[in-house]
Amino acid sequence: MGDFDASSGSGPKIAILFGAVVALVGASLYQFYEVRQVRAELETTRDALMDQIAKVHETSTVSSKTNRQSVDSLKAQMDEARRQASILAGQAKIDASKHADELAAKLEKAQQDQAAKVAETAAAVTNVSGEVSKVKDDANTTKTRVGEVSTDLANVKTDAAATKAELEKTIADLKSTKGDLGVQSGLIATNGKELAALRALGERNYTEFRLTKEKTPRKVGDVQMRLKAADMKKNRYTIELIADDKLVEKKDKTVNEPVQFMLSRATQPFEIVVNEVKKDMISGYISAPKVQQTRN
Incomplete structure (x- = not known):
């Protein structure tokens, strides 16, 4: 030239x-x-x-x-x-x-x-x-960096696809049963992985708790709860529930059983699910409907 x-x-x-x-x-x-x-x-x-x-x-x-x-x-x-x-x-x-x-x-x-x-x-x-x-x-x-980003993006897509597949499999394995109020419950999570899958599904709100045996109730989400008894051998427990200023005893409940209660602002039941029972301690989550309004 x-x-x-x-x-x-x-x-x-x-x-x-x-x-x-x-x-x-x-x-x-x-x-x-x-x-x-x-x-x-x-x-x-x-x-x-x-x-x-x-x-x-x-x-x-x-x-x-x-x-x-x-x-x-x-x-x-x-x-x-x-x-x-x-x-x-x-x-x-x-x-x-x-x-x-x-x-x-x-x-x-x-x-x-x-x-x-x-x-x-x-x-x-x-x-x-x-x-x-x-x-x-x-x-x-720049071409090298673009190639690296493309590779990373492909890896992210692969990971996302794997996560989605695993999530779908986990949700498919979840079960639904009738609660103690006779109302068909939502999907029940029995561990942290399944609870994460339910959160990802986005149909309800979830609040985890760890409750020990005490003399006074403790606030969990929109309600107050007090552990009265915990039988680790039989995986059973008894709690007092204060909701809408009403005290209700939920007696001799089992692990992963949906314990249902109603609040005045919701048309669907709330559910308490205990996943683990130990000596003087229980842990689990409260499931609440996303849509809440005043009941007629």
């Missing part, structure tokens, strides 16, 4: 040099023409003089003095003509030499300008090549 640009820039310079050479040749031809003209004039003058001399010899009546004066005059004229011709030829030579020197100076300057522009073009090409190389490096780096 650099060679092409340098050749394109030198085209006009070569044309200028060619024009200068043509002008020099033209000037030389012109001076040569001038010299030939002078020589022709000398020849004409010489011929005229010879004619006059012949006429002098033919005119015998003219005195010798007059003839001599005429001859001397003619010689003087011839010498003057020769001197003038020599002057003209010398001046023409001087003019031609001066013109040649001027053309040589112009030629040298044009060559210097051309060399400077070639160097400038080469530097520009080198600079552009460096920029192109940098752009290529940046493009390769």
